[in-house]
Amino acid sequence: MGVTTLQGLTGWPDRPCRNTKAELWFGRSSNVADHLRESPNEIVLRLRTAKAICAGCPIRVECLEEELAFGTDNQYGVRGGLTAKERVALLRGRRKAAGRSRGEVA
Numbered sequence: 001m002g003v004t005t006l007q008g009l010t011g012w013p014d015r016p017c018r019n020t021k022a023e024l025w026f027g028r029s030s031n032v033a034d035h036l037r038e039s040p041n042e043i044v045l046r047l048r049t050a051k052a053i054c055a056g057c058p059i060r061v062e063c064l065e066e067e068l069a070f071g072t073d074n075q076y077g078v079r080g081g082l083t084a085k086e087r088v089a090l091l092r093g094r095r096k097a098a099g100r101s102r103g104e105v106a
Ligand code: SF4
Pocket: 015, 016, 017, 018, 053, 054, 055, 057, 058, 059, 060, 061, 063, 064, 078, 079, 080, 081
């Protein structure tokens, strides 16, 4: 599903990430002074907040599938209620399951 398709969904104008700061979804740039970097606790809190916002999104499933379409090498930030790491794990799990259903041995 492409961006154009996402924007065509009836829930698009009501997506709760609208008008939020990119930092919530992607974290602070790593090009900042040490004292401005996120602490591990700040990262956990930020990710929980972003995921909670996604949980109430009317287009969460479609958003997630759109991000998954970018593949394992192009996952950044929280999208569709999952972190980039979680989406990569999901993609790998799907690939393994698809391989098993085709009778391939890992
Ligand atoms: S699932 Fe999350 S990131 Fe995707 S549109 Fe909804 S609120 Fe935004």
